[in-house]
Amino acid sequence: MLHLGQRVVDNPVYLSDLGAALTGGETPGLMEVLAEQDVKQRLTLALALLKKEYELSKLQQKIGKEVEDKVKSVQRKYLLQEQLKVIRKELGMEKDDAASIVEKYQVTIISPTSRSYLVCMKSFNLIL
Numbered sequence: 001m002l003h004l005g006q007r008v009v010d011n012p013v014y015l016s017d018l019g020a021a022l023t024g025g026e027t028p029g030l031m032e033v034l035a036e037q038d039v040k041q042r043l044t045l046a047l048a049l050l051k052k053e054y055e056l057s058k059l060q061q062k063i064g065k066e067v068e069d070k071v072k073s074v075q076r077k078y079l080l081q082e083q084l085k086v087i088r089k090e091l092g093m094e095k096d097d098a099a100s101i102v103e104k105y106q107v108t109i110i111s112p113t114s115r116s117y118l119v120c121m122k123s124f125n126l127i128l
Contacts, residue, residue: 012039016046019097 009015020033036042
C-alpha cells in the first residue's frame, strides 16, 4: 500500500506495475507482471516489457527517418530536374512541350514530301 508522502519510485511493487502499465505490452505479459509475487522477478518482468517497448520505439524511429530521407531525396531530385528544364529552356537548348509539339506538326505539314502537303497543294490546284 502506498502511504501518504511516499513516492511510487520508493515502492518496487508500484514501480513495476507502473512500468508495465506504461508499455503497450500484450495482456498476458501484463498479467504475468501483476500475478508475480516475488518483487525482484516482478521488476525483472516489468523491465523486460519496458525494454521491448524501447526497442520497438527505436525501430519505429529508424523506419520513420528512412522514409523521411527517401521522400526528401525524391523531392530534391524532382526540384533539380525542374530547375534544369528551366535553365535549358532559358538557354534555348530545350523547348517546352507545347512548342515542341507545334514545331513537330509544322515540319510535318510543310515538308514537301508529306502527304498532307501534297493534298493541300492539290486542293489549291498548285500541283498538276
